[in-house]
Amino acid sequence: MKINWGTGIVIAFALFMSFILYFVFEVQSNAKYDNDLVVEEYYKHDSHFQEEMARVQNAHDLQQKPSITFGEEGVKVAFPSTFESDKITGNVLLYRPSNKKFDFNTKIALTNSALFIPKDKLIKGRWDVNMEWQYNGTKYLTKEVIYVN
Structure with missing residues (x-):
């Protein structure tokens, strides 16, 4: 043929x-x-974008900002000494962009104006840290990217 x-x-x-x-x-x-999707309810999350930007702006406008750093022992979230530790509330979301199974939330419970997350809870690679917190009735949102070695 x-x-x-x-x-x-x-x-x-x-x-x-x-x-x-x-x-x-x-x-x-x-x-x-x-x-999987990056965010489960994408459109619901997107509808609160303006509120999120206001909280980010509040954090940006602070004279002394909290710091999020990664060291040998783990992640340290440190607030300036001018903040009263007992008036700070909120949580820290450690978000793993490559796999949502590793994401976890930690409530802010400060010891000596700092929060410590041990290295054994983290795997190597990129982590997005979103800290939603409130102080004296004002809401803040601090975002950082850290790399765990």
Whole structure:
């Protein structure tokens, strides 16, 4: 049987489509390729964007800002000594962009104006730290990126 160029193009197109569909089904069915959203309720999260920006601006306007650093022992969140430790409330979200299974929240409980998160709770790589906190009725949001070695 002789195949002309039109039939060859149709066969090549069908093979290409089969190739693409195979990979689509493979990625969707295999748990190895986790394709979760970055935020579960994206649109609900986006509707509060203006409030979030106001809290970020509040934190930016502070004369003395809290610091988030990574050291040998772990992550240290330090507030300036001008803040009264017992009036600071909130939580610290450590967010792992590559895998949400490692994300965790820690309530702010200060010892000597600082919060310490041990290194053994963290895996190597990039972590986004979002600290939502409140002091004297004003809400703040501090965002940092740290790299764990």
